[in-house]
Amino acid sequence: VASSDVVIVGAGIVGCAVAYELARRGATVTLVDDRAPGFGATQASAGMLVPYIEAPEGSPLLELTVRSLDLFDRFVGGVCAESGAAVEYRRTGSLEVETRDESLARLREAAACLARRGVSAELLDAAAARAGEPHLTAEVVGGLLVPAHGFVAAGALTAALAAAAARRGARTPEAGRARLIARSGSGLVVETGTERFVGGSVVVAAGSWTGRLAIDGVVPPPVRPVRGQLLRLAWSGALLRRIVWGERCYVVPWHDGTLLVGATVEEAGYDERTTIAGVRDLIDAACDLVPHAWTAALVDARAGLRPGTPDDLPIVGKSGVVPRLVYATGHYRNGVLLAPLTAQVVADLVLEDRTDPMIAVTNPARFGAL
Amino acid sequence: VASSDVVIVGAGIVGCAVAYELARRGATVTLVDDRAPGFGATQASAGMLVPYIEAPEGSPLLELTVRSLDLFDRFVGGVCAESGAAVEYRRTGSLEVETRDESLARLREAAACLARRGVSAELLDAAAARAGEPHLTAEVVGGLLVPAHGFVAAGALTAALAAAAARRGARTPEAGRARLIARSGSGLVVETGTERFVGGSVVVAAGSWTGRLAIDGVVPPPVRPVRGQLLRLAWSGALLRRIVWGERCYVVPWHDGTLLVGATVEEAGYDERTTIAGVRDLIDAACDLVPHAWTAALVDARAGLRPGTPDDLPIVGKSGVVPRLVYATGHYRNGVLLAPLTAQVVADLVLEDRTDPMIAVTNPARFGAL
Numbered sequence: 036v037a038s039s040d041v042v043i044v045g046a047g048i049v050g051c052a053v054a055y056e057l058a059r060r061g062a063t064v065t066l067v068d069d070r071a072p073g074f075g076a077t078q079a080s081a082g083m084l085v086p087y088i089e090a091p092e093g094s095p096l097l098e099l100t101v102r103s104l105d106l107f108d109r110f111v112g113g114v115c116a117e118s119g120a121a122v123e124y125r126r127t128g129s130l131e132v133e134t135r136d137e138s139l140a141r142l143r144e145a146a147a148c149l150a151r152r153g154v155s156a157e158l159l160d161a162a163a164a165r166a167g168e169p170h171l172t173a174e175v176v177g178g179l180l181v182p183a184h185g186f187v188a189a190g191a192l193t194a195a196l197a198a199a200a201a202r203r204g205a206r207t208p209e210a211g212r213a214r215l216i217a218r219s220g221s222g223l224v225v226e227t228g229t230e231r232f233v234g235g236s237v238v239v240a241a242g243s244w245t246g247r248l249a250i251d252g253v254v255p256p257p258v259r260p261v262r263g264q265l266l267r268l269a270w271s272g273a274l275l276r277r278i279v280w281g282e283r284c285y286v287v288p289w290h291d292g293t294l295l296v297g298a299t300v301e302e303a304g305y306d307e308r309t310t311i312a313g314v315r316d317l318i319d320a321a322c323d324l325v326p327h328a329w330t331a332a333l334v335d336a337r338a339g340l341r342p343g344t345p346d347d348l349p350i351v352g353k354s355g356v357v358p359r360l361v362y363a364t365g366h367y368r369n370g371v372l373l374a375p376l377t378a379q380v381v382a383d384l385v386l387e388d389r390t391d392p393m394i395a396v397t398n399p400a401r402f403g404a405l
Numbered sequence: 406v407a408s409s410d411v412v413i414v415g416a417g418i419v420g421c422a423v424a425y426e427l428a429r430r431g432a433t434v435t436l437v438d439d440r441a442p443g444f445g446a447t448q449a450s451a452g453m454l455v456p457y458i459e460a461p462e463g464s465p466l467l468e469l470t471v472r473s474l475d476l477f478d479r480f481v482g483g484v485c486a487e488s489g490a491a492v493e494y495r496r497t498g499s500l501e502v503e504t505r506d507e508s509l510a511r512l513r514e515a516a517a518c519l520a521r522r523g524v525s526a527e528l529l530d531a532a533a534a535r536a537g538e539p540h541l542t543a544e545v546v547g548g549l550l551v552p553a554h555g556f557v558a559a560g561a562l563t564a565a566l567a568a569a570a571a572r573r574g575a576r577t578p579e580a581g582r583a584r585l586i587a588r589s590g591s592g593l594v595v596e597t598g599t600e601r602f603v604g605g606s607v608v609v610a611a612g613s614w615t616g617r618l619a620i621d622g623v624v625p626p627p628v629r630p631v632r633g634q635l636l637r638l639a640w641s642g643a644l645l646r647r648i649v650w651g652e653r654c655y656v657v658p659w660h661d662g663t664l665l666v667g668a669t670v671e672e673a674g675y676d677e678r679t680t681i682a683g684v685r686d687l688i689d690a691a692c693d694l695v696p697h698a699w700t701a702a703l704v705d706a707r708a709g710l711r712p713g714t715p716d717d718l719p720i721v722g723k724s725g726v727v728p729r730l731v732y733a734t735g736h737y738r739n740g741v742l743l744a745p746l747t748a749q750v751v752a753d754l755v756l757e758d759r760t761d762p763m764i765a766v767t768n769p770a771r772f773g774a775l
Contacts, residue, residue, distance in 0.1 A: 268681060306702070308639065308702035308703070308704075309702060309703045310701065310702050310703055311638060311688055311691075311692065311698055311699060311700075311701045311702070311703050312699050313703075314688065314703050315685065315688045315689070315692075318681055318684065318685045318688075319685070322681065328681055329681060330680075330681075330682075331680065332676070332678035332679060332680050332681070333678070333683075333684050333706060334678075336703060336706075
């Protein structure tokens with residue numbers, strides 16, 4: 036039985052970010068997963084950092100994601116410096132476009148909200164939108180440019196977080212999937228079937244698989260898998276300049292000339308496969324948005340399971356039932372964006388018993404005795 | 406400089422079949438390729454063995470492919486016995502279907518041709534076609550069933566041929582791509598840039614890359630790449646019983662529950678990538694033919710370069726210019742099907758200087774001084 040200050044269940048971007056933050060602050064950490072870092076939902080993430088598109092005005096999600104985006108420069112810079120890894124991270128801005136006149140009012144309203152917040156944004160007419168992005172479909176009637184938005188290579192970032200955590204002493208044993216979490220003396224034990232890991236605290240960062248854990252007789256949190264598929268295209272010629280967000284897909288121009296197209300949103304249980312219907316929908320949506328995609332090569336199609344929750348907010352905070360058990364799961368579409376904030380908040384909670392205001396809205400207790 | 410009786414340039418299914426046949430008859434053989442056996446066009450082949458669909462009535466191609474199909478049982482049986490490999494090989498029959506009334510005359514004519522040849526075949530009305538294959542679209546107006554047709558796992562067969570050849574002493578050095586063939590004493594030398602291989606004879610089985618060889622000052626044969634893309638689907642529920650051949654695609658039911666969907670025919674130079682347009686066309690064609698494909702998972706998409714020739718016939722026979730140089734290339738859509746016959750004919754030519762009647766139509770000389 037290996038023992039550490041904290042055992043983290045799940046090596047996706049959230050688990051790895053928490054592991055790195057805890058290790059950086061001096062804790063001994065063990066990270067338990069049956070997959071390599073970032074090989075769950077993270078590998079199929081487009082790494083979008085677009086709070087003003089993802090989160091509705093007035094929602095707590097907007098406050099959380101904006102706050103986390105503010106941490107991103109230092110987060111990426113720090114982990115790159117410590118791990119020595121190169122991670123593509125670009126604040127290209129995003130261009131959200133509409134192709135129906137009746138939707139322009141929505142863009143105008145969004146622009147007004149951003150103005151009230153003091154966030155830089157620019158409402159573009161069709162000509163200006165296409166002048167900025169000549170590959171855009173001629174159907175575009177207008178767009179909203181938000182320069183603060185960007186994207187990050189989620190897989191590379193997660194690998195870098197794991198490497199940086201390892202440099203700080205975090206262990207990532209080949210231990211199989213965690214199945215059971217139980218009380219053990221003054222701490223907790225995580226069992227994989229073949230191995231046991233004792234921790235002073237346990238952080239559950241198991242994403243869509245959270246609900247499959249047996250947690251000391253407690254009903255697991257209501258996290259469900261929501262499949263997302265995306266395509267990677269080998270684009271030819273001049274790249275797009277920014278993330279372009281359309282009605283049926285978004286496209287992300289990578290520095291290597293590939294274009295990510297995301298993403299489906301499907302309730303398909305634990306089926307992590309790409310599908311004929313999903314790929315077909317993404318192809319059509321991408322080619323409608325940027326017709327030059329018809330000439331592209333298909334590099335690959337990927338699928339991952341986002342951890343959805345009933346209110347689309349993550350579940351971050353202490354268990355109300357099991358002492359020293361902390362949840363950091365249910366990040367749905369924004370696990371990458373919320374990783375820096377989650378890591379900070381969880382480390383504060385585990386190491387200093389300090390409760391960040393974030394937890395008022397992400398508290399597991401909102402779903403009962405968890 | 407390594408020396409052998411025969412140096413074979415190209416380790417696709419044709420090169421490997423020739424290597425095995427030569428080695429089986431006692432020759433020392435060296436197989437030169439920069440890819441593992443079957444990793445060129447072969448890996449993207451659906452392994453179709455359907456001469457009565459592929460070759461027009463009255464064409465020499467029909468005679469060649471029918472003759473080669475007759476060799477297939479022994480060919481596969483022999484190489485499996487010698488290599489110990491398991492190779493999926495099924496003579497399921499094929500069902501060629503039409504969805505337009507005006508095309509039924511074509512099926513009737515094909516059925517009459519087969520009857521004249523004494524080949525078993527059955528013309529089916531729409532109800533009978535769908536009774537045999539309940540997944541077929543309701544648009545089907547009729548079908549032609551040819552029980553002799555089938556398919557083989559081309560990649561596994563090629564690996565088995567390479568293994569069987571190796572057991573008979575054939576060498577497959579990691580030598581890079583052959584770039585130059587030149588006279589050397591009484592034999593020939595093949596150069597890769599880093600290594601040289603001397604052979605009493607050289608067989609060019611380089612498929613689409615034949616035209617990129619520098620052959621002793623000779624103009625290379627007119628072989629051009631013709632891209633084919635295919636999809637592999639994870640089908641759910643009851644499989645199709647046979648190969649189904651539609652107007653815009655064919656589908657092949659594999660024993661493991663996957664369904665191959667082939668194939669595009671594209672003049673795209675040496676671009677071996679899958680494309681957005683190709684994948685989209687195959688998805689639509691497959692779902693139109695067997696609508697249940699909409700529920701399938703996409704396992705992968707592959708692309709390969711068929712070696713096309715101006716008359717759609719292979720180029721098999723001696724060079725008229727360079728002594729002891731033999732071509733076995735340009736098999737276009739039927740490299741897998743023609744592999745047994747090609748291997749036999751080339752071995753006869755190289756080892757016994759015996760010219761099979763096949764060579765009357767496949768002779769390189771029909772394209773000039775090659």
